[in-house]
Amino acid sequence: MADPKKVLSIYFTAGYPEKEDTVKVLSQLQEAGVDLVEIGLPFSDPLADGPTIQDSSTAALKNGMHTQLLFDQLKDIRKSIHIPLIVMGYFNPMLQYGVDAFLSQCAQIGIDGIIMPDLPLAEYEQHYKKLYEKHGIKNIFLITPQTSDARIKAIDQASDSFIYLVSTASVTGSKSGFGEEQEAYFERIAQMKLKNPLVVGFGIHDANTFSQATKHTSGAIIGSAFIKTITEKGLKGISPFIKSLRPH
Amino acid sequence: MKKTYHVDENGYYGSFGGAYIPEMLFPNTEELRTQYLDIMGSESFKKEFDALLKDYVGRPTPLYFAKRLSALYNTKIYLKREDLCHTGAHKVNNTIGQILMAKRLGKTRIIAETGAGQHGVATATVCALMGMECVVYMGAVDIKRQAPNVARMKMLGATVRAAESGSKTLKDATNEAIRDWINNPVNTHYIIGSVVGPHPYPDMVARFQSVISKEIKSQLLEKEGRENPDHVVACVGGGSNAAGAYYHFLDTPQVNIIAVEAAGKGIHTGESAATSALGKEGIIHGSKTLLMQTKDGQITEPYSISAGLDYPGVGPMHAHLFESKRAEFISVTDQDAMAAGLLVSKMEGIIPAIETSHAFAIFESRPFGKEEVVVVNLSGRGDKDLNTYIDYFKL
Numbered sequence: 006m007a008d009p010k011k012v013l014s015i016y017f018t019a020g021y022p023e024k025e026d027t028v029k030v031l032s033q034l035q036e037a038g039v040d041l042v043e044i045g046l047p048f049s050d051p052l053a054d055g056p057t058i059q060d061s062s063t064a065a066l067k068n069g070m071h072t073q074l075l076f077d078q079l080k081d082i083r084k085s086i087h088i089p090l091i092v093m094g095y096f097n098p099m100l101q102y103g104v105d106a107f108l109s110q111c112a113q114i115g116i117d118g119i120i121m122p123d124l125p126l127a128e129y130e131q132h133y134k135k136l137y138e139k140h141g142i143k144n145i146f147l148i149t150p151q152t153s154d155a156r157i158k159a160i161d162q163a164s165d166s167f168i169y170l171v172s173t174a175s176v177t178g179s180k181s182g183f184g185e186e187q188e189a190y191f192e193r194i195a196q197m198k199l200k201n202p203l204v205v206g207f208g209i210h211d212a213n214t215f216s217q218a219t220k221h222t223s224g225a226i227i228g229s230a231f232i233k234t235i236t237e238k239g240l241k242g243i244s245p246f247i248k249s250l251r252p253h
Numbered sequence: 254m255k256k257t258y259h260v261d262e263n264g265y266y267g268s269f270g271g272a273y274i275p276e277m278l279f280p281n282t283e284e285l286r287t288q289y290l291d292i293m294g295s296e297s298f299k300k301e302f303d304a305l306l307k308d309y310v311g312r313p314t315p316l317y318f319a320k321r322l323s324a325l326y327n328t329k330i331y332l333k334r335e336d337l338c339h340t341g342a343h344k345v346n347n348t349i350g351q352i353l354m355a356k357r358l359g360k361t362r363i364i365a366e367t368g369a370g371q372h373g374v375a376t377a378t379v380c381a382l383m384g385m386e387c388v389v390y391m392g393a394v395d396i397k398r399q400a401p402n403v404a405r406m407k408m409l410g411a412t413v414r415a416a417e418s419g420s421k422t423l424k425d426a427t428n429e430a431i432r433d434w435i436n437n438p439v440n441t442h443y444i445i446g447s448v449v450g451p452h453p454y455p456d457m458v459a460r461f462q463s464v465i466s467k468e469i470k471s472q473l474l475e476k477e478g479r480e481n482p483d484h485v486v487a488c489v490g491g492g493s494n495a496a497g498a499y500y501h502f503l504d505t506p507q508v509n510i511i512a513v514e515a516a517g518k519g520i521h522t523g524e525s526a527a528t529s530a531l532g533k534e535g536i537i538h539g540s541k542t543l544l545m546q547t548k549d550g551q552i553t554e555p556y557s558i559s560a561g562l563d564y565p566g567v568g569p570m571h572a573h574l575f576e577s578k579r580a581e582f583i584s585v586t587d588q589d590a591m592a593a594g595l596l597v598s599k600m601e602g603i604i605p606a607i608e609t610s611h612a613f614a615i616f617e618s619r620p621f622g623k624e625e626v627v628v629v630n631l632s633g634r635g636d637k638d639l640n641t642y643i644d645y646f647k648l
Contacts, residue, residue, distance in 0.1 A: 024294040049551040050424065050537070051432050053275040061420050096273060097536040101550030122275040123536065149437050156279070171277060174438045187587040 009251060012204060012224025013215070014041040016093060018061040019078070020070030027078045029240060031086050037247035039088065041204075046075055046094030053122045055150045055178030056142060057229040059238070065210065072102045083115040091145065093120040104133055108140040118143035118166050126156075126163060134163075145244065147171050150190050154197070161199040170194060170222060172207045178229030179208050183217045195221040211213070212250050229245050255310045258503040258570070258579055259365035264452025267577060269569035272451035274539045277435040280541075281443075284358060286453045291348075292357050293460060305349050306464060309382070310339045310345075313532035314465075316472035321600045322613075328621035331482070332467055332603070332631045335494065342377035342606065343462060347393070348444055348460030352379040353518030355442035362386045362441045368490075368562030369397055370402025371633065372446030377411035383535045387411040390429040395560065398423040402637065420554050423564055427538050447491025448568030451539030455496075455568050462497025469628055470501055477626055478613060484621065486511040487630040488612045490526070490562035492571045494632035499580075512571060512617075515557035516584035526555035527584035528567045529575045537565065543572040558587035558641065559607040561633075589614040591645050594635065606633035607641060 016033050019027045027044070034042050047070050051084035054062070075092075082090070092111060099107045099121060111119065119142055124133070129144060137144050143166035151174065160168060172187055173179060190194050194203060202223035209218050210230035219223040227250070234246045264270050264286070272282055292298055306312040313366055314334045323330045335343040348365075355363060363380050367373030367386070373389040378389035378476050389406055393415040396403055402587035419425040434443045448455040448462075470480040487495035488514045502508040526533060532543035537552060544566035545553045557567045567575075574580035585593075594610030597603055604614065609632045621627050635642065642648065 050428055052428055053277065055436065066551060098550035100535060123273045125272065125274060125279065128273060130273060135537050149277050151280040152276065176432045
């Protein structure tokens with residue numbers, strides 16, 4: 006079964022299912038043994054997400070979630086949460102908040118890194134890298150099955166935390182499972198001996214896909230399947246879901 | 254370096270443009286970015302494109318001197334008759350160009366977004382012409398509002414898929430098309446319908462539409478003895494007909510550029526699509542541009558009686574024309590646009606698309622000199638809007 010040394014990462018949408026659930030979800034995830042959490046900042050037009058995460062974003066925005074509120078909710082989070090925390094969202098809300106101010110808030114709270122799928126390498130390096138470095142916030146990039154080796158190497162050079170390996174050509178929440186094609190792809194990237202660890206995301210939804218995704222990599226991220234669980238069962242569904250991913 | 258209003262080598266118009274896309278879209282846009290100029294510049298492409306524009310679209314479209322309107326407004330008004338293009342609007346200039354591009358890139362499947370359905374019809378048309386698979390994303394709300402265009406697309410062999418997320422209109426249809434492209438990165442080309450999206454789309458679409466201003470120049474030379482009008486007027490939603498009408502005049506400062514946006518029920522009513530007045534710099538559909546959004550950066554819903562102007566952003570070229578003050582931006586309400594549409598119908602025997610009616614409305618309040626030459630890009634015909642005209646005027 007799943008190797009307990011592999012990083013289990015969960016994505017959830019801040020302010021979902023209820024506005025004040027952000028901290029409660031984080032506490033339960035840490036309690037249940039999750040190694041790393043991606044806190045999703047909801048956006049009106051999440052291009053890279055499938056219906057589950059889209060719907061949770063729409064609901065969170067309806068609940069009144071917004072950028073400053075997230076920072077307020079997380080203000081004292083490091084008194085209780087000790088696992089690494091990543092903020093994941095889309096670039097426009099960060100741009101409107103002010104990139105410098107956004108990074109400064111993250112640094113004060115103790116956020117370790119940021120994933121902005123629509124802030125590509127070239128724009129990051131040209132305009133924002135210095136600001137990320139000034140605040141000591143890691144920027145995490147995605148690579149996909151179509152990313153060229155040369156670009157993977159460039160992304161590896163520009164990273165110093167981990168690389169988010171997108172499992173398949175798809176938006177989030179696809180449920181097809183992994184076949185030989187994915188395994189060959191994970192193995193191919195693993196053999197490139199990159200300096201950053203690889204964490205797989207997209208399409209991981211149970212112990213079996215977690216185990217497949219982490220065979221050649223350092224860990225895996227579960228998003229849509231987790232959101233579905235709390236949509237259907239509420240926060241009491243968190244602990245059993247996490248335990249089902251890494252049965253002892 | 255000479256000041257230019259065209260795109261720079263990094264894909265920017267001033268500070269607007271770029272390619273703010275998820276990594277999943279990088280290989281496709283990069284393939285396009287590195288090849289589009291070479292492909293468009295090749296002799297075989299130019300020959301095929303020009304021949305289709307001539308024999309299939311019906312170009313060149315006439316430049317018509319609108320005698321009665323000119324007399325009414327005491328100036329010289331010429332109409333660039335894009336309404337006479339096959340499918341009834343300028344949109345087909347771009348879809349012809351992009352399907353030839355897709356073929357040369359080895360793509361076998363075409364996707365597109367559509368609001369009112371005009372770009373969807375123009376895309377379905379060229380896919381039928383080339384025998385390619387075609388999927389058009391359209392907001393569920395728009396599918397109900399625009400039933401005849403949905404039927405047209407189906408007759409042309411396209412699959413119409415409803416966008417059920419968000420407000421279920423153009424912005425959401427665009428999101429769904431982008432998601433489809435993420436899911437189908439190898440065999441699919443995305444034919445974007447306006448000068449929006451990540452670089453190189455805004456420049457590529459502007460180049461395909463630039464045939465409009467190229468023809469205006471030679472036609473005006475014939476009629477007025479000069480290539481340059483004093484003013485060129487176009488309506489702007491995303492801005493593709495405007496980009497085509499302005500293209501060859503962008504760096505000719507003596508030609509005044511006028512962009513007409515939809516004020517909806519009034520700029521400050523909360524029901525408007527006047528992006529230059531209400532928008533702020535941000536990222537939409539892969540491009541840094543002016544867009545309507547909350548202070549928190551959530552993209553808001555625009556409103557206009559015209560489905561083609563109902564977009565919360567403008568292309569980066571137009572954002573730059575606005576910010577640099579190169580163009581004059583005017584916004585026109587539903588009410589004034591509808592009145593102008595009726596007036597042009599009665600005075601010139603041409604029923605314009607409601608989008609274009611916005612451009613005609615400016616003559617009521619914006620005076621022009623008696624000897625000045627004003628070219629209005631008549632971007633589309635009003636057949637598709639007949640139901641809206643009927644309801645509005647109780648015809």
